[in-house]
Amino acid sequence: MSGDHGRRARQQGAVSRRVFLRRSSEISFAAAVTITTGGALLNAPEAWALDVKGLQPQTMKTLILVARDIYPHDKVPDRYYAIAMKSYDEKAAGDPATKAEIESFVAGLDAAAGKGGYAGLGWESQRVALLRAVSNSPVFETIRSGLIVSLYNQPEVWPIFGYEGESYTKGGYIKRGFDDIDWI
C-alpha cells in the first residue's frame, strides 16, 4: 500500500481493512490490547472486544500473543488469533483442570520473562526463546497443534493468504483463471 494512500485514509478518518492491517503490525500488541474494568479484552485499533470468562484477562491477553508468536503472520490481525484461542477461555470456564493448566503455563512464561512479564518483552525473538524452552511440554503442543486448525481453518483468514476456498458454486476455475499464469 502506498504511503500517500495510507496517510490520506488516516487523515480522512477512513477505517479501511488495509489500515487495520497496517496498524496491527505497527502498534505493539501490549499497547493495542487493553483490559476493561469489566474484565474484557479491548483492541481499539482493530475495533473488537473479547469477554473473558474462564481465565484471568491478562492470561488471555498473553495467550493471544503466544498464538501470534507461534504462528506469526504480520498481515493477520489480532482478532483472528483471539478467535483461535477463545476456546481455551471457554473450556477454562467449565473445567478447573484446564484453567489451572493454562494459568500455570502463562505464569511460567511470565516468571521466565522477569519484570514486565512475557507480554512486556519487546522483541518476538525474546519471547520465542521462552517458548522454545517449553516447546516439549504437552500444553505447548496442545496449543500449537490446536492453532493449526483454529487459526488456519478460519475462512476469513484465507483471503489474506490468497486462498479462495470453495469453488464449486462458482463453476470451478475453468473460466476463472485455472491457467491464467502469464509469467512462465
Place this chain on the structure above:
Amino acid sequence: MAAQFNQNDDSVVVIIGSGAGGGTLGNELAQKGINVVVLEAGERHEYADFVNDEWASFTQLAWKDARTTSGSWRVSKNFPTLPAWIVKAVGGSTTHWAGASLRFQEHEFRTAAVYGRIPGANLLDWPVTLAELEPYYARAEEKMGVTRTGGRPGLPGSNNFKIMKAGADKLGYKECHTGNMAINSVERDGRDACQQTGFCFQGCKWGAKWSTLYTEIPKGEATGKMEVRPQSQVVRIEHDASGKVTGVVYFDKDGREQRQKARVVAVAGNSIESPRLLLNSTSSKFPDGLANSSGQVGRNYMRHMTGSVYAVFDKPVHMYRGTTMAGIVRDEGRNDPGRGFVGGYEMETLSLGLPFMAAFLDPGAWGREFTSAIDGYSNMAGMWLVGEDMPQETNRITLSDVKDQYGLPVADVHFDDHPNDVAMRNHAYRQGAALYDAVGATRTFPTPPYPSTHNLGTNRMSANARDGVVNKWGQTHDIKNLFVSDGSQFTSGGAENPTLTIVTLAIRQAEYIADQMKAKAI
C-alpha cells in the same frame, strides 16, 4: 433396481468394501448375472453431498476409527493415530483419490529378478506379467475413461502444470504432460467434464472423476443382482469344519450384530483393514487368522516412497485452481540403479488448500521459518513424489492392544523406511527442487510424507503358497472360496499410483470367480 438378499442366502458372493477393488468386482460379477452383497463400513454420500472444504470433507469421508502406529516413520510421530488418509464411505478411497491412472512397467512385476538381492527387502516376482494384464488394463482404462488412452483427449494444463512443464523442459525431461487421468476431459459415460474446480481429494462434486460410488455401484445395482449395504462393518469371516468360508459377521448402523451367509467371500477393505479382518478371524482351525499359513498376512506393508516439493515464486501461481494431479513427469520412473537406488518414481502436480498446507507442509513446525512459507501460499507451486518402496517383512499390520467400538483389536501400522526408500526420496527432493529452481523459485520445501494414501501389499500374491497369501487370481492359497480384491494383493508396489492396477485385477478376478463358480470349483 438394487437387489435385496436374505441374510441366510448362501448362494451370494459377499464383498467386503466398495472401493476400487470391491466396487469394481461387485459390478463385474453382477453384470455376469452373479448375486452380490457388498458390505461397506461407511455411509453412502452421493456426490452432491461432497464439500469443498478440507477439514469438513475429512470429517465427512475419512476413516477416523482408531488405529495405532509404530516404527521410525515420521507419520508415527506427527500423526500417531492416523497412519493413513483413506476413506470410510461407499466408494471407498475412489471418492478421495486424485485420478492418476498409470500402468505398471514390465519390470515392476518381477522385481526379485531385475533388482536382485537387496538386503532387508522381501522382494518377490508377481505370479502375473504385464503381458497377461495388458488386455485388462485396457478394459480398466475404458471403464474409467482414462485420458490419453483409447483416443481420449488429455486434460488442459493448469498454472501448477505450466510451471512443472517449464521446469521439466529446462531440466531436459522428455515425458511431461497432463497425465493419464480417470477424470473426464470431455463429457462421457453420463458424467460431466472436469470444471477445474480443485478439491479432487474432497470428492468430485461434478462426478467428472471416476469413483465406484457413481459408476460401478449404480451400474451393478441396475442389474438387480447387487445389493450394497452401507454402515455394515465386517468383523469376522466364518468357516465350516472343512475350512471353507461360509459367511461373515458384521455390525449394522445401529451397532447390532448381523450375519450374512455366502458362497464366496472377497475381502476389499484396503491394506490395513483387510489383513486386520483376516487376523481377527481366528478359530481353533486357524489360530493365526484366516489364510495365514504362510505367516505373511499383514506383512510387507508398502506405502510408496512419497514426499512433496513445494516452491515459492516471486509471482502468483494459485496452484489450488484446477485439477489437482493433472501433471506428470515420468522420466524418473525407470529403473536405473546408477542413481543410487533401484526402482523409480513419478513427479505429479499436487496442491493442498491453505488449511491442509498448514497441517502438512512441515508437521510440528512453528515460528517464522514456517509462517513465512505459508505467507507465500498464493505464489506456491507443488508436486508429489511417488515411487516404489521396498517390501519388508517387518513393515506390517498387526493387532493392536487398543480395541474398537466392537471390542476388537484395531490395526497397528508399523513402518520403517528402507535405505533404498531414503535414497530415492533424497534424489526426488533434489530433482523436484532443481525443476522449480530452473524456473526461478525463490525457496523450495522438501515436504515429508503425508499419512499414507497408497496402502499396499499386506496380503501379497505369490506363485508359491509359502511366500504369500493369494495366488495370481487373488484367491487365497489356503481357502478356495476366499479372495482378496484390493491393493493388499500387490507383491511389490511399483512406482505408479495403484488404483488402475487394483481395478485391472478386479476385472480379471471377476472372470475367474465366475468361471470357478460355473465349474462348481467354489
